[in-house]
Amino acid sequence: MAFSFLEVVSELCGWVYTICWSLSFYPQPLLNFRRKSTTGTTIDFPAINVLGFVGYFISNAAFLYSPLIRKEYASRNHGLTPTVQFNDFAFAAHAIVLSAITLSQFLPSLWGFEERGGPGARPSRFIMSIFVGSILGVLIVILIVIVRNDPDPATGWAWIDVIYAFSYVKLFITLVKYMPQVLTNYRNRSTQGWSIGQILLDVVGGILSIIQLGIDSYLQGDRSGITGNPVKLMLGNISILFDIIFMTQHYCLYPGYKSKELLDGEDDPLLGDRERRID
Incomplete structure (x- = not known):
């Protein structure tokens, strides 16, 4: 009875976190559309987000639907099945679409936004280096697996390592x-x-994602449910860490402050006159 209850809790956590994380992709493009501008944001975030979620989508799809990958996973994790759930797969697919839409808003002519220049309007060298390096890293792993493919995936290179490479790109x-x-x-x-x-x-979403992973691992009676899905664990923790940083900036460090860049000719419809101030 307890296990059945925990399975329901896990399923609930999974879909609630999927909904929360999925909805989190809407406020930014809606804000950009309402302001007719991407000023105050950087193109780096949606640009690299697209690549990251493509990698996450591929890894989730493989763990869910590839018999070969599931077999190789079982050989490395005491015969268990991956703790990836359908809600993980659905979230990744949705995230690709919304990240691409947000990225497209940095093409002003496409959305009728005002032209902008300066920092944040073009991808930085740092992000472009990560973009290219991530793709090269996956290609190198694929090459290694092709050359050194081991008949025993538990002890040597196997196609599951390519899937892990995609997931580590996202991480x-x-x-x-x-x-x-x-x-x-x-x-x-x-x-x-x-x-x-x-x-x-x-x-x-990050908190519920970690809770679901912990429950699924407990139900399997083996910590490999977590160690076999390190990306989901780290994604939740890293997201929470940066969320705390952003909330600290918004509510504690710069509450109600409007940047000089925005004051010089851009009206923010989300703030009233009494909230617009700068030191």
């Missing part, structure tokens, strides 16, 4: 993708243009 991208926006907020001494709504939804 690494999540680790670095927030930094350009954190620095932009710091330079502007403002979070204007960066939606706090997406952060609040993201932190709830």
Whole structure:
């Protein structure tokens, strides 16, 4: 009876976190559309997000639907099945679409936005290096597996390592993708243009994602449910860490402050006159 209850809790956590994380992709493009501008945000975040979620989608799809990958996973994890759930797969597919839409908003002519230049309007060298390096890293792993494919996936290179490479790309991208926006907020001494709504939804999703992973691992009676899915564990923890940073910036460090860049000719419809101030 207890296990059946925990299975229901796991399923509930999974879909609630999927909904929260999925909804977190809407506030930013909606804010950009309402303001007819992407000022205050950087293109780095949606640009690298697309690549990250493509990798996450591929890894989730393989763990869910590939007999070969599931067999290789079982050989490395005491015969268990992956703890990836359908809600993980659905979330990744949705995230690709919304990240691509947000990225497209940096093409002003496509959306009728005002032209912008300066920092954040074009991908930084740092993000482009990560983009190219991630693709090269996956290609190298594929080459290694082709050359050194071992008949026993438990002890040698196997196609599951390629899938892990895709998932690690997502993990690494999540680790670095927030930094350009954190620095932009710091330079502007403002979070204007960066939606706090997406952060609040993201932190709830991250907590529930970790809870679901822990419950699924407990139900299997083996910690490999977690160690075999390190990306989901780290994604939740990293997201929560940066969410705390963004909430600190928004509510504690720069509450109600409007950056000089926005004051010089851009009206933010989300703030009333009494809230627009700068030191």
